[in-house]
Amino acid sequence: MTNDLHHLAAAYALDALDESERREFEAHYPSCAICSAEVSDYRETAALLAESATTSPPADLKDRLMAEIGSTRQIAPILPDRVVDLAERKRRNAPRQRVLALAAAAVVAVVGFLGGLQVARSGDDLDDVLVAVDAETLPLEGTAGNARVVWSPSEDRAVLIASDLSDPGTGRAYELWLIDAGGPNATGLFRPDADGTVRIQLDLDGRSPAAWGITNEPDTGSDQPTGEILLIGEIA
């Protein structure tokens, strides 16, 4: 099923998935660097298709619309300040929240939408993890770049924030492993942006990490790490 999911980006971008597949894919793609890049590309392509169908609407539509937006409240923007405030408030109880506040500010400043209707949701989701009461943050060590993982058992999710990662190579991707008593669990496959940064969120699926690690793997993913551990952090 997971393998199938990676092949749904094109049909998804054309709104050609039925309800259940759409939901499944929407749960998957924001945390899959490959699928989210594909969705964004295919949506740009679909927009060009839409341009071949342009038709001017009736003239009175604009008047009715402008009247309606005059009385329609806009949603709040994602404000870095607001998130820092929340994190600062928690800092009183836990010193490690200071790191989290910085991480939250850095992430939220660049959190955007993953295309269309994901806008608010992906932003809110990241906020939720970063400011969760039980959020923990752990820097990963190694020479491949800078990375930290913030995770929240109550949200059952993690956010990986990384910078200065090199291109993993053609047909290759990085994989984040949650290491628990049972060994390494693959939690997410990703590729850094052109500027070497990564911001993705992942599901914990109820697992409690003892360590987090990153390896370089084939972009189809691996069940167990096959490459050397490039970055690792152990929970003290």
Place this chain on the structure above:
Amino acid sequence: MDRVNPLSRLKAVGARAEPASEADVLAGLLQRAGRGDQAAFGELYDGVSALVYGIVLKVVRDPSQAEEIAQEVFVEIWRLAPRYDANRGSVKSWIATVAHRRAVDRVRAEQSHRDRNDVVGRQLERDHDSVSELVLDRLDRTRVLNALDILTQDQRAAVELAYFGGHTYREVAALLDTAEGTVKGRIRDGLIKLRDHLGVNQ
């Protein structure tokens, strides 16, 4: 590193008195609309209303319904404008996504009210029309239509029935009497070809 802040690009463009690209102008308007600027939103509407109404009409067919949905789409865009982030995709891509999704959801909600057995028959009728319509479409509107020519007939039929017809790939498979996996593959191959041909790239 490769990432350009669209705002700074707009400013730089202004300083050098070069014409700003359409995409930059739309991004600037949406950004202003996100701060509650209704005049900017009105200008944005002028820039993309034919795109929104056109794709909605293509999917739902009925002009008065298309108008109603187009209005809903623009209200949604107004509401969500404060969260728009230019780093994640173009304004047109975002707006076309919202419009297409809403049109498709409407068509499917109505379909689910109908008798299931009836649906397939009606769809078949409807889509025979739609296919011939598409074939008869004048191919001179944009480079996109030319680009569609690079697709195989099978790929083109799958992409157009899905996107313009508003069908799921499973429905497209039923309409074309082809295996679902095959149709899924044609949609994917077709979009990849179009993407590469049209120079869409992250």
